[in-house]
Amino acid sequence: MTFSICVRERYTDEDGDDQVRYGVAVTTRLPGVGTLCPFASSDGAVATQSLVNVELGRKGIEYLGDGLAVDDALEALLNADDEKPQRQLHGVDADGTFAFSGDECRDWYGHVAGENYTVAGNLLTGEDVVDDTAAAYESDAHGDAPLAERLIDALAAGHAAGGDKREDLEVQSAALIVRNTEEDVDDPYYSDLRVDASETPVVDLRETYETAKRGYEAALEKYADEMDGGGETDEE
Template sequence: MSRRHAAIDVTFSICVREPYTDEEGNRHHRFGVAVTTRLPAVGTLCPFASEHGAVATQSLVNVELGRKGIDYLADGLAVEDALEALLNADEGRAQRQLHGVDADGTFVFSGDECRDWYGHTAGENYTVAGNLLTGSDVIDATAAAYESEAFGEGPLAARLIDALAAGHEEGGDKRTDLPIQSAALLVETTEDVEDEPTSPDSIDLRVDATETPIDDLRDTYELTLQGWTDAAVKYEGENEE
């Protein structure tokens, strides 16, 4: 099956931007996207992020909407212009959900042929969308969980997992006859992290096949941080010799 138009329905996701100031007083943005669904390997299909923004393509997935969306943001297009242009050229627009953020704006769209329950919401710095959900409470809970921790002390990656967990606990994907699930998250930053390759502000994690996607994504995230710390301690100073 072509990954360009994958004949599967991806369920719900959140895209976020967070402006912040580094230790030297320079302004930056973090961009993050997280998603979960009752199908395997959602991380290969839905979430896209770069130092220019974050995009999620779902419902009847067209992967090119995510890939080209990120490319258009890198070319300098505003997120609303980039994603609307892609949808206007997509014959399957009515079956798509597409949403995202850049440094200045947000965009969210749900086609009128998405499968119930479907819908979306947007805040000042985030978008949430979902389909095949148990109800609108899933979207509301995801958004509320993010808002309650927005710009919090913890890394954005951890707070994105918390937001997914809230939606999942509210009912999430209604297809309970599909036990094999997946989840993924991406975070990128405009800050140069080449000298800190283990920063949670630049992270790409996936849980491709599991019956407990949110718990496993959280475990994967925590083990990743622990693994980075262990390696740094073990090899501290070796690259300086």
Template sequence: MTFSICVRERYEDELGEEQTRFGVAVTTRLPGVGTLCPFASENGAVATQSLVNVELGRKGVAYLDDGLAVDDALNALLNADEGREQRQLHGVGSDGEFAFSGAECQGWFGHRVGENYTVAGNLLTGESVVDAAAEAYESGDRSEPLAKRLVDALEAGHEEGGDKREDLEVQSAALVVETTEERSPRPYYDDLRVDATRTPVADMRETYETATEGYEAAVEKYQE
């Protein structure tokens, strides 16, 4: 399933208290990727793809919530998975990163692990897709919302060619951001999906911008 990015960021909230946020974003040349690939909580972010095993994502995040390190959690799941060589699984936890690409994934496939992030993809036009997504994230302005910067990373990979299956026109994209910070209300733009479209990244950006506008209007109207 195309390519995805998982990230961890530490930051200070408005009260000067240290917080951690996690994000995951994905796009593919199939519909409904938001139901299959991206998983996140206040303890980590995980993406499961290639021949998808959704339980790897669900249980991966559950293990992180239980306090396991990301490499221990995801390795344990892969070791119990008979189809592991057809899987891609990657993510970030509170203190580490993990990425796995099985030998039977379809090319181009591979992953990149950086400081506080992972990127992985399969059925891509080439390695430059993963590199472009990673570099867009690395160079992003940390003052901007993480959700926006995840869309920027998807856009960079998409512009490099993205998923090579041009005969599959119906595509999708999704992103999820979670944080240790208590927020009320939760920003509407931190959990977005575009389930069936021919322009997934452009539609995701438009959805993000519209959700941001709606969130800001609601805060202004209802704040005391």
């Protein structure tokens, strides 16, 4: 019912320290996917789908925080799951990747794993969906655009390739999450976004991202003096 992408990117912060950012993005022909599938923290990113088990995502992120490698963490969770043949689970951490598609997932289903990313999907029009999602990310993996924007580009490529094959289901959804390892940094509000019910979820996720980014930047500009002086900027 879904296709999604998890990524890991290394970068250098303003102090010259090495950092890692993680991102996950997903879309499906059902509402509310952002509550079910994508999970991310400063330790990694995980997506759970097909016959969804939310605990696989929640516990996967928890296990990464406890220091387990992503392949050990997610394989252990699957091995304890009686419905493993119907699950899809994939993700990344600081050092590795993991991708699994049970043999009882519904066609077309499958996954790909690159050096720093994983893509998986089920109930798709074909293999091109995951391949084009991966190719779109790879083509701009080191681009200047924020990761959230590039994740939306990857979803758009998969959607253009056919996406979820259930065209009779008009109400759809999409979501993205980006996290990083930096401490004491103000994460932009537009790095955790959801479109819960829409007939054009990827288009609407992009519009939501662009609007949120514009609003965040306007707030930074308006309250620049307070921020420089150490004052609070939250006026809610």
